[in-house]
Amino acid sequence: MIEIMNDGATPMHLPYKLAGREFKPERTVIKVRGIEIGGDKTVIIAGPCAVESRDQLLQTARSVKKAGAVLLRGGAYKPRTSPYSFHGMEEEALEILAQAREVTGMPFVTEVMDTKNVDLVAQYADILQIGARNMQNFFLLREAAATGKPILLKRGPAATIEEWILAAEHIMAAGNHQVIFCERGIRTFETGTRYTLDLSAVPMLKQLSHLPVIVDPSHGTGKWPLVTPMSKAAIACGADGLMIEVHPCPSKALSDGQQSLTEENFQKLVEEVAAIAQAVKRPLSRVDEHE
């Protein structure tokens, strides 16, 4: 337990320090090529689960930008439960993502899975994602921190909120204070959804920490018809943004097709989320504002 002195007041004893509100009362805003995460506007990150081809990615990137996304997502390295599943296009995918950034102006986030290719991924990506399975891969957290890039830290499916904050503390203790929490569902007994999206974590984190919090309802529910309603709920309870899986043809996706939106449905999602964002006085961030 760490003793924290806040403005000369009574010392607090919390298991974390740098990530806590006691240490830094004002919220942290992370800037990526002119886009603010954790600021006054709501950000939408979108793209396919995995980069499958140049055409697929470029088409999706243009489409999600037009609909209202300001950041692009796409997996180059894919952790897969089975050794016989598609594992990602690796460096070629990174190069395609960089091209999409050039074409659309959208910065991108992609997952880094191993200390051995952190540097390679960091050469391309604007934000490094630590996947749910790696939330407590402490070597990876430190190595990713060392790149100086913002880190999108997904919650482990069996991690408590406190353990999650402590994983952020690992990154911050290694010198990198640009951490974005991403809620993506926890493992529970419910089998109707792939995971149980724990939206209470959003206001909890907002009270305990100064770091931004986004929500991934695609992985969090595993069912595309739930993605739009849960996106609206996430913004309503205070999330700073969303990360949404979109695929030109979900039924042909090499991974996570069941939870991916079509481009058309993504457009509807943005419209509905915009109304909620307006209602909570944090309107959507738009690309043209940054150009």
Place this chain on the structure above:
Amino acid sequence: MIEIMNDGATPMHLPYKLAGREFKPERTVIKVRGIEIGGDKTVIIAGPCAVESRDQLLQTARSVKKAGAVLLRGGAYKPRTSPYSFHGMEEEALEILAQAREVTGMPFVTEVMDTKNVDLVAQYADILQIGARNMQNFFLLREAAATGKPILLKRGPAATIEEWILAAEHIMAAGNHQVIFCERGIRTFETGTRYTLDLSAVPMLKQLSHLPVIVDPSHGTGKWPLVTPMSKAAIACGADGLMIEVHPCPSKALSDGQQSLTEENFQKLVEEVAAIAQAVKRPLSRVDEHE
């Protein structure tokens, strides 16, 4: 498994029938003394966890009505983990609730815990609540159904969505089709909140069933600072209403003080929820509309 024929189409095989959208595609609207649950407007139910005294209840009833609640809640019989905790004022509480209804015009919902006093509770209450611990108390479900009163069916903390729909099916198979689902959190490993509020259940139920769905973020989180954000999330993802615990002085409450809002905070909740309700085009139901 039941074979369901929908419009002459291919038969569907689902474990339930009467509660399903296949059986009744249009939504069910339940009317209670002029208030519609599951209709075009969002309803807010509020009141103390338990009726503790005439003064406490009448004050709270007047206050929540003024703030925007249209239905009153209050426990007469309280299931308590410990045999040494306050168990409720029983029939006296029912009589006080009835008086509050007379004074404020608000109908009320209260929990029925045992088959032996279903008839007594039904003489007073407008809606019978089946508590989370009794979701699969099948004798109680049937006996409550037989009163003909609308049934507010809380989700068991270890119940899947399918088991919950099947509990509604028990009530409907006993001849009472007026069932309201109430999500109130499930048991998970997370200890930062009392339960994990499973909001994904709301759009899931809306797709699978025609019955109304409300959310109880007071029990679902167990922490009053989370109640307002999660209320907004609930309405954003499609809930038909909310059930909120309010107490004149939460720190002195005989039960659930930690999760109860003050009257002042409840007023703020209503204002913030109203903005979300507007954004999803289902404005708050107001008492004066029914008078």
Place this chain on the structure above:
Amino acid sequence: MIEIMNDGATPMHLPYKLAGREFKPERTVIKVRGIEIGGDKTVIIAGPCAVESRDQLLQTARSVKKAGAVLLRGGAYKPRTSPYSFHGMEEEALEILAQAREVTGMPFVTEVMDTKNVDLVAQYADILQIGARNMQNFFLLREAAATGKPILLKRGPAATIEEWILAAEHIMAAGNHQVIFCERGIRTFETGTRYTLDLSAVPMLKQLSHLPVIVDPSHGTGKWPLVTPMSKAAIACGADGLMIEVHPCPSKALSDGQQSLTEENFQKLVEEVAAIAQAVKRPLSRVDEHE
């Protein structure tokens, strides 16, 4: 929290009292027609999930007695997730169970589901079972307690060990100190088994409470090939007995066929469990010892 004075020593603060080791250091032994539960010997309770017919029950009773069971189980009232499933033969089943007791000399345990028929069930049964779904049905606990019969208290699938002890405390506070805990699995994310049998609860309860603890690996795993290994594990870690589902023809059982043993497999179970019981110096209780 209750202040407990143990032999003049420092007061302990525990949420329960009567059920705790502090209150009564020596173990509680419950006697049922000459059979001791919680004593020096290991008891095996066996029988079908539900009484389906006189023939089925009498055959099973004779068979399990011959194999080594000393108590009979059989459901007269069956809580079923679906309203369209077999619900039990009710009073007729009680009468059949009583006949089986007369024929075989084995006392029997059966579930009581509602306060309205507690007295009826108590007229027949030697031990009243409170089912997992009713562990926190406090009216039922009190009413069952009042019969003076020993109560077999199943763990709720979402109940912590502390909540379970508190449910026993409800029974004891109502004046009946003859409570037997029965572990039957908890709800977790694992789908390979029906529930997750929590055997750690056995030594935990033995340390915290003086009451007997038995294990039901049939419900706890939901898969018959796991019943024998988990029975052995239960006795190895200190359980006082087992409750096992046996059916003359599991594939034709009206409920729980997947987890029921054939008579032949039950016989093998008894042999293998006997070796473990011997190794922990608590040999199997045998019927002939009581005749």
Place this chain on the structure above:
Amino acid sequence: MIEIMNDGATPMHLPYKLAGREFKPERTVIKVRGIEIGGDKTVIIAGPCAVESRDQLLQTARSVKKAGAVLLRGGAYKPRTSPYSFHGMEEEALEILAQAREVTGMPFVTEVMDTKNVDLVAQYADILQIGARNMQNFFLLREAAATGKPILLKRGPAATIEEWILAAEHIMAAGNHQVIFCERGIRTFETGTRYTLDLSAVPMLKQLSHLPVIVDPSHGTGKWPLVTPMSKAAIACGADGLMIEVHPCPSKALSDGQQSLTEENFQKLVEEVAAIAQAVKRPLSRVDEHE
């Protein structure tokens, strides 16, 4: 899904192949310096959670060997929830473990946490442990597999049995068929124990896979008084061995003191486990047999 042809019979469709009984009906026995894991005898692995000093490790190694352990455990790299906790002595610890092996003749297992030091750890260790947090760190699985050393694969706290077998399949698909499963508890709502030890996984794995299965009741319960009873249960239900934390002075341990046994209690554990091992006809493996 993989199509598996077993003896010309009907093809089976399972998500895994190499790890399955269909592919290899006879059990896999892994030999480490003369000790067999998965063979006719029960093996006990013991040692401290973390190597803290040369003296601490050598004393513990001698003591656990004398009591009956045949393999040594000790952490050189420790994954810790907090960045401010003791993280292990790293390479110095590996060197100390090697010395202990020389002195006692006991081979050792230690955790490998990152692809960057797999080769270093493999130069010292006899068995590489993949920790629970890394069960789905697929780069690490492949890199560890490539060393050719046996891999002790701990279950992730939120991993289903099927996902766990698939993690083994990742190692086997990379060419290394020497995998040992180690059950160490899953995350559930129960807070009385640190994790819920899922012993049903033992007979499940034995039916589905040909690979050895051991149990770690120290992490699985998090409470030393439960370690001996759960060790007995593990062997009773078919585990091939145990991994036990022992510390000369648990209250001074730099990690996991609450779940570590004293040397004296470990000796009692071995005696009690020996009786169960005898009862299931798989007596303890003893060091002298291998010298």
